[in-house]
Structure formats: C-alpha cells, structure tokens
Amino acid sequence: MLPILQVGPLAIQTPGLILLAGVWIGLSLAERNSQRYKIMPDTLYNLVFTMLVAGILGARLAYAARFPNAFIENPLSLISINPGLLDPFGGFLIAVVAGLIYGQRKNMLLWPTLDAVTPVIGIMLIAIPLSNLASGHAFGSPTTLPWGIRLWGAQRHPVQVYEMLAAGAVLWLMWPTRQPKEQPSGWTFLQFIVLSTALRLFFETFRGDSEVLANGIRFAQLSAWVILAIGLFTMNRISRQIKD
Amino acid sequence: MRFFSYERLSLTSIIILTAGAAWIAVTAAFAAPTTDGEIRAPQSGFSAPDFTLLTSDDESITLSELRGKAVLVNLWASWCGPCRAEMPAMQRIYEEYENDGFVVLAVNATNQDNVTNALAFVQEHQLTFPILLDVTGEVSQMYQLRALPSSFFIRPDGVIEEVVIGGPMAEALLRVRVEQLLEETN
Numbered sequence: 003m004l005p006i007l008q009v010g011p012l013a014i015q016t017p018g019l020i021l022l023a024g025v026w027i028g029l030s031l032a033e034r035n036s037q038r039y040k041i042m043p044d045t046l047y048n049l050v051f052t053m054l055v056a057g058i059l060g061a062r063l064a065y066a067a068r069f070p071n072a073f074i075e076n077p078l079s080l081i082s083i084n085p086g087l088l089d090p091f092g093g094f095l096i097a098v099v100a101g102l103i104y105g106q107r108k109n110m111l112l113w114p115t116l117d118a119v120t121p122v123i124g125i126m127l128i129a130i131p132l133s134n135l136a137s138g139h140a141f142g143s144p145t146t147l148p149w150g151i152r153l154w155g156a157q158r159h160p161v162q163v164y165e166m167l168a169a170g171a172v173l174w175l176m177w178p179t180r181q182p183k184e185q186p187s188g189w190t191f192l193q194f195i196v197l198s199t200a201l202r203l204f205f206e207t208f209r210g211d212s213e214v215l216a217n218g219i220r221f222a223q224l225s226a227w228v229i230l231a232i233g234l235f236t237m238n239r240i241s242r243q244i245k246d
Numbered sequence: 247m248r249f250f251s252y253e254r255l256s257l258t259s260i261i262i263l264t265a266g267a268a269w270i271a272v273t274a275a276f277a278a279p280t281t282d283g284e285i286r287a288p289q290s291g292f293s294a295p296d297f298t299l300l301t302s303d304d305e306s307i308t309l310s311e312l313r314g315k316a317v318l319v320n321l322w323a324s325w326c327g328p329c330r331a332e333m334p335a336m337q338r339i340y341e342e343y344e345n346d347g348f349v350v351l352a353v354n355a356t357n358q359d360n361v362t363n364a365l366a367f368v369q370e371h372q373l374t375f376p377i378l379l380d381v382t383g384e385v386s387q388m389y390q391l392r393a394l395p396s397s398f399f400i401r402p403d404g405v406i407e408e409v410v411i412g413g414p415m416a417e418a419l420l421r422v423r424v425e426q427l428l429e430e431t432n
Contacts, residue, residue, distance in 0.1 A: 005411055006392040013393045015412060072418040072425075076335075079418030086410060086419050138289060154292060155285040193250060196262075203266050207273040211291055218274035227266050234259035241252035 003138045003153065017133035018085075024129025025054065028122035035121065035178040039114040039187075046118055052104045057097030064092020113188030117178075120194050124173035127198060128166050135162035143210040159208040168201040186240055196233040202226040288389040290408050294319070294400045295388045299353065299378040302365055307351065307376055310404065315347045316427030317400040318420075321380075321391055322352060323359040324367045329395040332414035333371055339420045340375045346428050347402075350375035355394065357383035399423050401430055 007014040029050050033043040065087050066073045066080060073079055079087065105115060134140035142151075142159030150157035174180075176194040203226040206212060213221040250258060286293045294317075298308040309317070320336065322329035333352075340350045354364045356379045368377050380386055389396065397410040407427060410419075 013412065066418075069418070069422045072421040075421065076417040079416035082416030082419070084410070084416050084419050086408070086423075087416060141289075154287040154289050196250070200262060200266065203269065207269070219270060220274070223270045223273075227263070227270060230266060231263055234255075234262065237250060238255050238259060241255045244252055 004136045005138065017137040017139075020129050020133040020136060021126075024126050024133075025050075025122070028125030028129075031125065032119060032121040036118045038178050039118040041110065041114060041118050045108055045110065046115075049101060049104050049108075049110070049115070050119065050122055053097040053101040056100030057093040058088070060096025060100075061088035061090060061093025064089035064096065067092070111187070113186075113191070116188055116191035120176060120191050121173070121178065124169065124176065124194065127169035128173065131162040131165040131169070135160075135166075139211075141210050142208050145208075154210075158210060161205060161208045161210075164205050164208065165202075168205060169198065172197045172201065186244060188240065189237070192233050192237045192240070196230060196237065199226040199230040199233065203230065288398065288406065288409065290406050292406055293404050294398060294406050297385045297388060299380060299385060302368065302377045302379060305376070307378060309351065309400075312349055312351075313404055314402050315349050316343075316402060316424060316430070317349045317351060318424070319351045319353060319389070319398040319400060321355055321386060321389060321394060321396045323355045323394050324363040325359065326394040328413035330367065332395060333367075333373060335415065335417040335420055337371065337373050337375070338417065339424055343424050343428060348424050348428060351378055352376065353378045353380050353385050355383065355386050355391065356381045357386065399427060401427055403430075 004016050007016045007019065029047060032050070033047055036043050036046040062080060068089060104110075105112070131140065138153060140162060141153050142161035142164075144150075144156040145159045146157065147159070149160065151160045152158075172194060175197070176190055178190070181190050203223050206220050206222045206226065209220075209222075212223075215221055215224065284293070286295045288295060294309060296308065296310045298306060300306055309319070318336070320329075320332075322333070324330070336350055336352070340348065352373070352375055354361075354377055356364070361379065364377070364379075378385075389398065393411050395413040395415075397413070397415060398406050399408045399410075401407050408423060
C-alpha cells in the first residue's frame with residue numbers, strides 16, 4: 003500500500019497519479035495504432051480528451067444535481083478538487099454522450115473507433131487495480147493461501163493483483179497488431195469486453211468489499227453478466243451478418 | 247487474435263453465460279460481509295479503531311462511547327495548510343448539525359506539532375468542537391496516518407463509512423456526508 007508519495011514537501015496521492023499515468027500511456031499506445039483503424043491519431047486523442055473532460059465535469063454536475071442543497075449553500079464547492087464530490091455513473095453517461103457528439107461531428111465510424119480505443123480501456127483496466135492496490139481499496143477476502151497479503155487486519159487475497167494480471171493478459175490477446183486483418187469492425191472491442199467482463203465476474207468472488215444484493219448475489223457480478231450477455235449477443239449478430 | 251470463431255459462437259455464448267450464472271449462484275453463499283464490525287481498521291467498512299485521548303480542556307474522550315452518533319475524526323496539525331483551510335467549514339457544519347447527533351473529534355497530531363500554535367489556531371477560529379491531543383502519536387499510528395489532514399466519517403454503529411485523505415474538504419462534501427450519516431442515526 004502506498005496511498006501517498008512524498009516528494010520533498012509535496013504529498014502526492016499515488017492512486018490518482020497511477021490513473022493519470024494510465025490515461026497517458028493508454029492514449030499514447032492507442033494513437034500509435036489508430037491508423038490501423040483508419041483514424042487519425044489527433045482525432046482519436048481529441049475524442050478521448052473530450053470524453054475525459056466531459057466525464058469529469060459531468061460527474062461533478064451529476065453529483066450537484068443529486069445533492070443540490072449542499073451546493074446551493076456552498077456554490078464554490080462546485081470547483082472543489084475533492085474526488086468525493088463526483089458521481090462516477092453520471093460522469094460516465096455524460097462522457098459517452100460527449101464522445102458520440104464528437105464522433106458524429108468528425109464522421110467517425112462507431113466500430114472502428116471502439117476498436118481503436120480498446121488499448122486505452124485495456125491500460126485503464128490495469129491501472130485501476132494498481133491504483134486500488136496503492137490505496138488499499140477494492141481489497142480481497144480473507145485467505146490462508148500462501149500468496150495472501152496482509153491488509154486491513156487480515157491475510158487477504160491480492161485481488162487487485164489478480165485483476166491486474168487478468169487485464170494484462172486480455173490486453174495482450176487483444177493488442178491491435180495481433181488481430182487478423184480480415185476481422186470485422188468492432189470484433190476486437192467486443193472480444194475485449196467479453197473476456198474482461200467474464201474475468202471480472204470470476205475474480206469478484208475473491209473481493210472482500212463486494213456490494214451484496216438479495217440472496218448473497220454480488221452486484222458487480224450481476225452487472226458483469228449483463229454486459230457479457232450484451233457483448234455476446236452483439237457478436238452473434240455480427241457473425242450472422244458475415245455468414246449471410 | 248480471433249478468440250471466438252464465428253461458426254460456433256451461439257453455442258459458446260450459451261456455455262459462457264450458463265457457466266457465469268452458475269458461478270454467481272455457487273459463490274453467492276460466500277458473499278456474507280467479511281468486514282462489517284468484525285475487524286478494527288482505518289478503512290471504510292471496518293470498525294473504527296477505538297481510542298481515548300485528553301482534550302485541550304483536560305477532558306477525556308473515548309471514541310466507542312460515542313456509539314449512536316455520527317462522528318467525524320479529523321487528524322490535523324497547525325502547520326498543515328489544508329488542515330487549517332478546512333477547519334472553518336467543519337466548524338460551520340458542526341454548529342448546524344451538533345444538536346442532531348453529529349460530533350467532530352479534531353485529533354491534533356501533537357507529536358509532530360506545537361501545542362501552543364495549535365491552541366492559538368483553535369482560539370483564532372473559535373472552534374467549539376473537542377480538540378484532542380495525540381501527544382504520543384498513538385492515534386496517528388492506529389489510523390495509519392500518511393498525510394494531513396485525514397478524515398474518517400464514522401457511522402452511528404461505529405463502522406467507518408468513508409476515509410478522506412488530504413484536503414481541504416469542500417463544505418458541500420462535509421454537508422452531504424454528515425446528512426447521510428445522520429439519516430442512519432434516525
């Protein structure tokens with residue numbers, strides 16, 4: 003665990019730094035491969051950057067919309083740097099809308115664009131568990147296995163490491179240069195989503211902080227299963243079009 | 247790499263989704279909360295580590311005796327800019343919600359601060375919530391203090407709801423979190 007990186011008088015929040023580095027590395031790698039999908043590197047960069055800015059602003063506005071009274075009393079809180087005042091789901095939706103608007107204005111095709119941004123998502127799926135490992139969040143359930151790590155008063159599954167390794171393996175398999183040229187547009191992205199959600203569904207079992215619904219069902223597993231089903235359904239549709 | 251072939255995709259999909267659903271059902275039995283209340287640790291979902299400290303007025307305060315109330319434990323020092331910046335907002339929120347069962351325990355990291363400076367700051371800003379003096383650094387150690395300020399929002403049942411490392415905390419954040427904690431009290 004390394005939540006704070008002390009550089010002289012500066013106390014840098016390591017988890018945030020890891021996420022920023024993840025976006026930068028992911029975007030750089032995606033730019034290098036974007037022309038494979040007939041997308042100019044600058045256009046891809048601007049798309050991701052637009053989505054990122056819209057996502058952060060949207061997350062703050064969505065949070066303010068949920069708790070208007072708190073912000074009416076303290077309007078300056080709208081520009082606070084506290085990440086606790088962000089609504090991740092609202093931010094995600096607004097980022098998607100901003101991405102769609104930008105893509106439409108630049109005449110970007112949906113499936114090649116999704117294939118092109120796959121490395122960014124892949125790197126982020128490695129960066130997020132690494133950031134959680136640094137902060138001690140998203141920790142594992144207690145275990146007696148020899149590779150368990152001591153965290154929060156118990157020997158626990160290093161679930162962040164499991165997730166990182168799994169995400170690394172999926173990214174390696176789905177890396178743009180490893181994809182056959184005759185593959186239909188969107189296939190790389192869909193395979194990536196299917197593999198990532200399947201692994202998420204599997205590794206969530208080893209989490210010690212899962213949100214649990216009725217009958218002990220984990221919310222994250224259920225969400226992963228739904229996304230998995232949508233991904234497989236879409237792949238089936240595409241494959242049927244190819245066969246026809 | 248083509249991981250899924252087009253030919254047998256329907257069958258593969260059915261197998262994957264069935265296996266996924268079975269895995270969710272089979273592992274659901276292990277989904278009971280593994281943290282709530284069982285282990286004391288300075289992390290959300292765990293019981294807040296208990297401590298007893300003297301205030302600047304020589305009054306003894308024990309965290310566990312505040313069960314039933316919404317508590318904010320804030321570790322701070324007078325030389326820390328963000329700590330100083332968030333204190334006035336904490337005071338305003340404390341005044342507003344004190345009667346509803348909200349308590350602020352401002353634990354001064356006295357082992358790395360100057361008591362005179364700390365008390366002068368308290369006086370200057372007319373802070374009325376308890377200022378606890380962690381002379382030996384015991385609480386800082388217990389709460390694995392890595393940066394100042396560090397804040398722990400504790401539910402009425404003694405479980406940590408949220409940890410905020412660094413600051414200053416916005417007043418809106420304080421207000422929302424305190425209102426959420428108080429909802430659990432009522």
